[in-house]
Amino acid sequence: MKIDLLHEFYKFAHRRIPLYGILILLGLMLYTIGTSYKISPYLLTQGFGAGQWAIIIIIALSVDMISMEYRDHTMATLMYKTSNKSALYTAKFIVLVIYSILLLACGVLFSFIIKGILVGSRYYWLENYHGHSLINALLLNVGGTLIYLLFIVAFSLVLILLIKNNATVIMIGLAIGFLGADLSSLAMVAFPSLKAILAWNPLNMINIISQLSNNDMQKITYLTNSQLIIANLIYAALFFGIGLSIFKKRAI
Structure with missing residues (x-):
């Protein structure tokens, strides 16, 4: 396992994609600001959309992590070097999770820099927002995003193994990221008698990126913070x- 993990880290670190991912995140955060009416406390707590954009970037990287090996015919070499497919798959998953942490950390750093340049002292990080300071709300949302990324990485790897088409999997990921929460809410509104069951559907899990800092979201998700965290971890383990x-x- 250790050798597989070191090998995956080496390959990943020596590609340009990790750097591109960070630069793309910065660009998309600036895009979020450009398309927003104004910079608000809500936008600050969301890290200028860092969490949502990180999800999309990680989906694309998760897909490429597997498809690249088959596309470049390097999977056979990897299988030859290791007798444990479980260790190889787990190593890829761990690398993606660690990169997710790095990406979100960059998102927080960029948020501080952008806020300092564009807003200055207009909003203080210690101002109250739904019972939390702005800085705590931001960190809670980042923590929620990280938990959700465990689920989405595991789910993306399943999809690429089944569908074997990068574009299709990324489109599904985009649909989940932009429409999943709305579709989940629509289903619970359409079938109110089943909302206690429908609340546990996978599409509802993305709401964790906002709910930890805003308990009013429980009126939409019908799950408590602890239930939402546990559900995300269960789905992550299931899809893994x-x-x-x-x-x-x-077959290779």
Whole structure:
């Protein structure tokens, strides 16, 4: 496992994609500001959209992490060097999770820099926002995004192993990121008698990136913070297990 992990880190670190991901995140955060009516406390707590954009970037990287090996015919070499497919798949998952942490940390750093340049002292990080200071709300939302990324990384790996088409998987990821929460809410409104069950659907999980700092979101998700966290972790474990099973059985 250690050798597989070091090998995956080495490959990932020596590609340009990780750097591009960070630069793209910065560009998309600036795009969010440009398309917003004004910079508000809400926008600050969301890190200028850093969490939402990080999700999209990680989906694309997760897809490429697997498809690249098959596309470049390097998967056979990897299988030859390791006798444990489980360790190889787990190593790829861990690398993606650690990069997710790095990406979100960059998002927080960029948020401080952008706020300092564009807003200055108009809003103080210690100002109250839904019972939290702005800085605590930002960190809570980043923490929620990280938990959701465990789920979305595992889910993306399953999709690329099943569908084997990068563009299709990324489109599905975009749909989940931009429409998932609305579709989940629509389903619970349409079937109110089933909302206690529908609240646990996968599309509802993305709301964790906002709910931890805003308890009013519970009126939309119908789940408490702890329930939403547990559900995301359960889905992450479930999809990780499914992806691992598919990976072990897939022909090279």
